[in-house]
Amino acid sequence: MSGFGSEAQTMSFVAFIAVTTVTLLLCVMTGPDRDDLDEFYTGFRSLSPMQSGLAIAGDYISASSVLGTIGVISLLGQDGLVLALSTVLSLVLLMFLLAEPLRNAGRFTMGDVLTRREPSSAVRITACIVSLIALFPLLIFQLAGAGDLLAFVLGIDAAGFKTGSIVLLGLLMIIYAAIGGMKGTAFIQIVKTVVLLAAALAIASLILNRFDFSIPSLLDAAARGSGVGDAYLAPGLQFGGDGLDMISAQLTVVLGAACLPHITMRMFSSRSASAARRSMSWAVSTVVVMCVLSAVIGFGAAAIVGHEQITLADPQGKTSILLVSQAIMGSEVSTFETLLFTAMATAIFLTLLASVAGITLACANTLAHDLITHGLGRKRTQRDRTEMMVARGTAAAVGLTAIFLAAASRHVNLQAMVTLSFCLGASAVAPALIYSLFWRQYNRTGLLSTLIGGTLSVLILITGTNLVSGSPRAIFPDADFTWFPYTTTGLLSVPIGFLAGWLGTVLSRRSAGAPLRQSDEYDDVDASILADAVQPRG
Numbered sequence: 001m002s003g004f005g006s007e008a009q010t011m012s013f014v015a016f017i018a019v020t021t022v023t024l025l026l027c028v029m030t031g032p033d034r035d036d037l038d039e040f041y042t043g044f045r046s047l048s049p050m051q052s053g054l055a056i057a058g059d060y061i062s063a064s065s066v067l068g069t070i071g072v073i074s075l076l077g078q079d080g081l082v083l084a085l086s087t088v089l090s091l092v093l094l095m096f097l098l099a100e101p102l103r104n105a106g107r108f109t110m111g112d113v114l115t116r117r118e119p120s121s122a123v124r125i126t127a128c129i130v131s132l133i134a135l136f137p138l139l140i141f142q143l144a145g146a147g148d149l150l151a152f153v154l155g156i157d158a159a160g161f162k163t164g165s166i167v168l169l170g171l172l173m174i175i176y177a178a179i180g181g182m183k184g185t186a187f188i189q190i191v192k193t194v195v196l197l198a199a200a201l202a203i204a205s206l207i208l209n210r211f212d213f214s215i216p217s218l219l220d221a222a223a224r225g226s227g228v229g230d231a232y233l234a235p236g237l238q239f240g241g242d243g244l245d246m247i248s249a250q251l252t253v254v255l256g257a258a259c260l261p262h263i264t265m266r267m268f269s270s271r272s273a274s275a276a277r278r279s280m281s282w283a284v285s286t287v288v289v290m291c292v293l294s295a296v297i298g299f300g301a302a303a304i305v306g307h308e309q310i311t312l313a314d315p316q317g318k319t320s321i322l323l324v325s326q327a328i329m330g331s332e333v334s335t336f337e338t339l340l341f342t343a344m345a346t347a348i349f350l351t352l353l354a355s356v357a358g359i360t361l362a363c364a365n366t367l368a369h370d371l372i373t374h375g376l377g378r379k380r381t382q383r384d385r386t387e388m389m390v391a392r393g394t395a396a397a398v399g400l401t402a403i404f405l406a407a408a409s410r411h412v413n414l415q416a417m418v419t420l421s422f423c424l425g426a427s428a429v430a431p432a433l434i435y436s437l438f439w440r441q442y443n444r445t446g447l448l449s450t451l452i453g454g455t456l457s458v459l460i461l462i463t464g465t466n467l468v469s470g471s472p473r474a475i476f477p478d479a480d481f482t483w484f485p486y487t488t489t490g491l492l493s494v495p496i497g498f499l500a501g502w503l504g505t506v507l508s509r510r511s512a513g514a515p516l517r518q519s520d521e522y523d524d525v526d527a528s529i530l531a532d533a534v535q536p537r538g
Helices: 006-030 037-045 049-060 063-076 078-105 110-114 121-154 159-210 215-226 229-233 243-259 261-269 273-304 307-313 320-329 335-376 384-408 415-438 444-462 490-507 514-530
Strands: none
Touching (some): 006 121, 037 261, 037 384, 049 078, 063 078, 063 273, 063 307, 078 243, 078 261, 121 159, 121 415, 159 261, 159 335, 159 384, 243 490, 261 335, 273 320, 415 490
16 A cells, blocks of 8 residues: 555554444344345335435445546546536436336335336346346446455555455345345445545545645646646546547436436335435435535545556556545654544445445345246245345345456456446436336337347447447457447437337237226326325335
8 A cells, every 4th residue: 555554554454344343233233123025125114314315325426436436537637527417417317307206106126116007027027137237247346346445455465365355345245235135235325425425525625725725726736737737627538529428428327327226226215205305305415515525536636646646556546535545644644644544445445335235235136026026936926034035045146146257357447347337227227217107108018128129239339339349448458349439328229228118119019908908007006106105006
């Protein structure tokens, strides 16, 4: 760990152990104490709006978003800030358009929402597959980066330690998801969010103090340290001035972040639609504050650490927050500054734990509830205890698979995995949810067309992006088979997802009485979805 001595390393290691112990106890204390599906999947909707909002914000403030956003801002300036603001806009979209209908239409999973008007095992199975394809890349990316991050913090550069960190973090996420359920993982997210905000606020304050709390002075110094001068504070640096590529990235982030299954599942734990609204108010406020702090820290990293040192430590700048935390404290490190760095390192460790636990729980829930219970086993009735055992077993299966894949791909640049997750959320999940909640004529054929068409378009298009080949940051940097002109697929795949759903609906063959029956079914559930329903039907 460059710049910090053994005292900080020792304190960070002790802090990691303490955090692991406390969070494990928290999961045991808040987790389900009996075999009740509502308790496991929603925590009996017992979280207050503030608690639920902080948990939602915690899902948004994932390890990839915190480290990646600050890294992008430190390296690319205004373009990174625009992408950070797109995340806030995504949360606003979720708040005003989807939060209440999702709370009213869903019970436990996204499959419950999509089958509200069109009960179908095919829809359940397809929704589960799409959810897994969307979430697994994000889970692998976060796990794979854990080893390098912990090695950097603790100053241990051994390959075995990095792999061991992945395994340890993976085992912890299995325990959190299997034991804590929705409520346990929510409390971990809450603790993570509070600790991370406090640490980020302290670092941002020290950075601003270095520049006498003058934003213009900070920006000028950041432009000088960026190595590109005034271009750092102008748009176009990230995508070489390609405005359509930037629009594609923003569209993908805005729609994708709002509709990923591990985000939407938090809506189901709200007590009511009005509670969901208040929860989103807390979530938006928290994410806005974190976005502002991330901007200060990112610009501070460019100004104080400099582009060369940032890219030397990590080409994507993911360690920028730690580098600037070290640099702002100088060579004479006091006990307070050591404690502050330890708090920041602990907050990042907590962020990793909470992020992977939430995604693991979402994967396990859809496997147990959508695929096994209602998809493959719809003709037989399962007891709650059986489904809970299945959910805990699938959490273990998801976690072990993710550990193996993350350890195997640790040496590969996995930025394409994050992009894949957001593109699937924007191109398949978002159109399916919007149509299902708001379009009267939407039917099963249209729903399946949306999910399958959006997913296939993303999987095909992303193979031609420069995140897969043709650039140093690609999965295959030494090969070049790029054929798609944009970094993200959203500009084309999002319209394909919406168009596939529309065509599937209007062109599908239906019997003469089907439109009337479907209209009656929509009218039957419309009030409970769009109004303030007390309890969604299962």
